[in-house]
Amino acid sequence: MTHSSARRRDVTVADVAKAALVSKAQAARALGGYGAVSEDVRERVLAAAESLSYRPNELARTMNTGKSHTIGVVVGDIENPHFGLAMRGISDRAKASGFDVILINTGEDIRAETDAVRVLLDKRVDGLIVAPVSSPEKGHLERVCASGRPLVLFDRKVDGLDVDVVATDMTEVSRKSTAELIHAGHERIAFISTLKSQEPFWNGMDVSSTPIAERLKGMSLAFHDAGHSFPSDLVRLNAGNSDSVVGITQDLLRGPAPATAIVASDGLVALGVVEGIQTMGLSIPQDVSFLMYDDLAWTRLTNPPLSVISQPVYDMGAAAAAALIQRIQRPGVKSEIPEFTATLINRGSIGAVRGAASCYSLSESP
Amino acid sequence: MTHSSARRRDVTVADVAKAALVSKAQAARALGGYGAVSEDVRERVLAAAESLSYRPNELARTMNTGKSHTIGVVVGDIENPHFGLAMRGISDRAKASGFDVILINTGEDIRAETDAVRVLLDKRVDGLIVAPVSSPEKGHLERVCASGRPLVLFDRKVDGLDVDVVATDMTEVSRKSTAELIHAGHERIAFISTLKSQEPFWNGMDVSSTPIAERLKGMSLAFHDAGHSFPSDLVRLNAGNSDSVVGITQDLLRGPAPATAIVASDGLVALGVVEGIQTMGLSIPQDVSFLMYDDLAWTRLTNPPLSVISQPVYDMGAAAAAALIQRIQRPGVKSEIPEFTATLINRGSIGAVRGAASCYSLSESP
Numbered sequence: 001m002t003h004s005s006a007r008r009r010d011v012t013v014a015d016v017a018k019a020a021l022v023s024k025a026q027a028a029r030a031l032g033g034y035g036a037v038s039e040d041v042r043e044r045v046l047a048a049a050e051s052l053s054y055r056p057n058e059l060a061r062t063m064n065t066g067k068s069h070t071i072g073v074v075v076g077d078i079e080n081p082h083f084g085l086a087m088r089g090i091s092d093r094a095k096a097s098g099f100d101v102i103l104i105n106t107g108e109d110i111r112a113e114t115d116a117v118r119v120l121l122d123k124r125v126d127g128l129i130v131a132p133v134s135s136p137e138k139g140h141l142e143r144v145c146a147s148g149r150p151l152v153l154f155d156r157k158v159d160g161l162d163v164d165v166v167a168t169d170m171t172e173v174s175r176k177s178t179a180e181l182i183h184a185g186h187e188r189i190a191f192i193s194t195l196k197s198q199e200p201f202w203n204g205m206d207v208s209s210t211p212i213a214e215r216l217k218g219m220s221l222a223f224h225d226a227g228h229s230f231p232s233d234l235v236r237l238n239a240g241n242s243d244s245v246v247g248i249t250q251d252l253l254r255g256p257a258p259a260t261a262i263v264a265s266d267g268l269v270a271l272g273v274v275e276g277i278q279t280m281g282l283s284i285p286q287d288v289s290f291l292m293y294d295d296l297a298w299t300r301l302t303n304p305p306l307s308v309i310s311q312p313v314y315d316m317g318a319a320a321a322a323a324l325i326q327r328i329q330r331p332g333v334k335s336e337i338p339e340f341t342a343t344l345i346n347r348g349s350i351g352a353v354r355g356a357a358s359c360y361s362l363s364e365s366p
Numbered sequence: 367m368t369h370s371s372a373r374r375r376d377v378t379v380a381d382v383a384k385a386a387l388v389s390k391a392q393a394a395r396a397l398g399g400y401g402a403v404s405e406d407v408r409e410r411v412l413a414a415a416e417s418l419s420y421r422p423n424e425l426a427r428t429m430n431t432g433k434s435h436t437i438g439v440v441v442g443d444i445e446n447p448h449f450g451l452a453m454r455g456i457s458d459r460a461k462a463s464g465f466d467v468i469l470i471n472t473g474e475d476i477r478a479e480t481d482a483v484r485v486l487l488d489k490r491v492d493g494l495i496v497a498p499v500s501s502p503e504k505g506h507l508e509r510v511c512a513s514g515r516p517l518v519l520f521d522r523k524v525d526g527l528d529v530d531v532v533a534t535d536m537t538e539v540s541r542k543s544t545a546e547l548i549h550a551g552h553e554r555i556a557f558i559s560t561l562k563s564q565e566p567f568w569n570g571m572d573v574s575s576t577p578i579a580e581r582l583k584g585m586s587l588a589f590h591d592a593g594h595s596f597p598s599d600l601v602r603l604n605a606g607n608s609d610s611v612v613g614i615t616q617d618l619l620r621g622p623a624p625a626t627a628i629v630a631s632d633g634l635v636a637l638g639v640v641e642g643i644q645t646m647g648l649s650i651p652q653d654v655s656f657l658m659y660d661d662l663a664w665t666r667l668t669n670p671p672l673s674v675i676s677q678p679v680y681d682m683g684a685a686a687a688a689a690l691i692q693r694i695q696r697p698g699v700k701s702e703i704p705e706f707t708a709t710l711i712n713r714g715s716i717g718a719v720r721g722a723a724s725c726y727s728l729s730e731s732p
Contacts, residue, residue: 025391070485070489078444078450078453078454079447079450079451079453079454081445081447084444084445084450085445087444087445087471088444088445088471088473091471091473095478100470100481100482100485101470101471102468102469102470102485102486102489103468103469103470103471104466104467104468104469105453105454105457105467105469107454107457112461115466116466119436119466119468120468123436123468123489242663271663271664271667274667275663275666275667278667296664297608297637297641298637298662298664298667298668300641301637301640301641301644301664301668302664302667302668302669303668303669
């Protein structure tokens with residue numbers, strides 16, 4: 001079969017109408033089962049439809065029934081395995097309920113996200129999951145609500161938007177993990193995130209992304225618990241791509257008061273941090289301790305294997321789909337969303353701080 | 367805003383018709399700009415549409431114009447970073463031409479793939495990329511062609527289907543890489559792939575997936591060049607999940623004629639192979655050499671960093687989108703698809719075979 005010979009098109013209502021010798025409006029009414037149409041016309045139209053193998057299309061069906069049995073998912077970064085795994089959870093759960101899942105990737109760009117929401121609403125999805133929202137802006141999300149279609153947020157909530165949220169509270173696990181680092185002698189603990197921010201981080205800054213805010217809050221609480229001040233100068237946002245993460249890492253490990261431990265806020269940041277540490281010829285954990293969010297398969301293959309904070313991402317994806325489908329099938333009934341907790345898996349990248357006292361006492365006051 | 371207060375729905379043609387005191391058919395004709403409608407009716411309908419903030423929806427627009435400016439992508443495995451990167455290439459190129467991209471993940475299951483094609487056709491995408499096809503079955507792909515919408519295959523071609531294919535021929539790079547392994551003294555070279563197969567591999571077997579067939583052909587040619595017979599007993603298909611890859615790896619490295627080198631057919635298989643080697647307490651490359659397809663970021667972080675075969679995946683994604691968009695915009699004009707080549711990046715996981723002679727001469731005859 002060649003492209004040119006294949007240029008048959010779908011049989012349309014107009015084709016059926018022509019074959020049945022009726023008007024398009026009559027054919028549409030007969031095929032759609034609405035409006036007044038004589039018995040004779042109905043029979044001729046249905047016979048023509050059968051002989052032409054007319055297949056009522058999804059668009060028309062959606063317009064009639066208002067349901068497409070499709071869920072739309074807006075994915076922030078499809079290259080991040082965190083969301084790949086969440087997607088599998090969403091898809092498996094959706095499929096079990098007879099829903100198809102279509103997704104759009106946004107690269108965590110708010111304009112792309114706004115476009116994605118519009119496209120998915122236009123494609124008449126029955127509900128939307130946004131995983132995660134890329135900014136505190138919410139106009140596009142309010143339009144989802146206004147359209148009457150349910151919305152579930154994954155990973156991040158948005159202030160002032162009363163919709164279902166599936167997320168793991170990171171405050172406690174961050175507090176506990178930071179306490180372990182402090183216990184090992186670390187006070188110069190750095191944190192690197194891709195979160196976009198107009199200004200450098202400062203203590204008390206309003207961090208718009210809930211999962212990042214929780215990670216930082218947990219760190220801050222642990223420092224407070226230990227009676228130390230939180231080294232906010234070591235918090236680096238806007239870590240865009242891998243090269244920028246490598247540069248930030250090298251910067252944090254140089255100078256008079258370098259970081260002795262680095263926490264990577266996700267698996268993509270982690271790749272750049274470990275690369276940055278290695279290119280400086282430093283060893284984990286002898287020279288610098290390392291902790292990262294997301295338990296990815298490759299973290300077990302480095303030497304030493306890396307300590308990670310693990311979230312039940314697959315289950316969270318499945319829960320997001322379950323909540324959305326319940327909202328679609330039983331509007332007005334509140335979804336039960338399970339609570340999820342993250343755990344520290346300490347594999348071997350956290351060690352005692354080396355030659356600390358003299359050097360790090362210099363840097364305690366901000 | 368709460369879910370319950372938000373259950374407004376979109377303004378429909380029926381709402382406009384009611385406000386304009388005309389029939390739905392009249393309103394639809396006036397709004398759609400087709401068919402006969404009096405000037406008076408048209409004015410009343412347009413005024414009502416404006417006062418109700420009626421927005422002609424994408425579905426209706428698609429039905430009128432036949433174009434949705436949307437590309438559909440069927441992704442085999444969204445968790446494989448190979449396809450994550452290809453997706454970015456596709457999205458960037460599509461966006462530059464004003465096309466949205468919606469995708470469906472199939473888990474490389476032929477039934478899910480068939481469903482995905484149906485859903486995307488039903489959503490009225492203007493064309494489809496399948497990345498990659500999961501089996502030699504082609505009924506669902508022929509339906510795409512029959513619908514008159516262009517189709518581009520990514521990574522794998524399908525015999526007897528004359529559509530654009532964007533792929534890298536792997537034969538030469540596989541031949542060259544295998545030659546390097548043979549030059550280092552290896553004859554027991556294993557190959558592990560997730561490709562589903564009803565029967566174990568045998569020499570001369572018809573391998574349905576072109577990229578896997580090419581990898582194997584290249585290996586076989588290199589053995590032939592060197593005057594050795596190809597150890598087909600070390601080719602393992604059906605490597606499903608990570609656990610199964612670990613098991614296959616351990617099996618290959620045991621017994622009287624173990625493999626001395628393992629080639630992983632993609633980045634996900636590679637994770638299991640390296641884990642399997644490590645759990646046996648073996649070292650790369652001292653005990654076993656290792657080579658994998660896909661240059662993923664984590665392969666630079668292991669000790670030693672891993673030797674990989676790198677494909678220009680982003681560029682291939684962009685080329686697939688470009689070819690599809692050209693077919694959409696200029697039907698009947700053949701797309702120019704650039705040729706892509708893969709390269710061996712030898713980082714440090716290929717070493718000389720250890721204590722070879724006496725042991726491997728035993729295993730040369732199949």
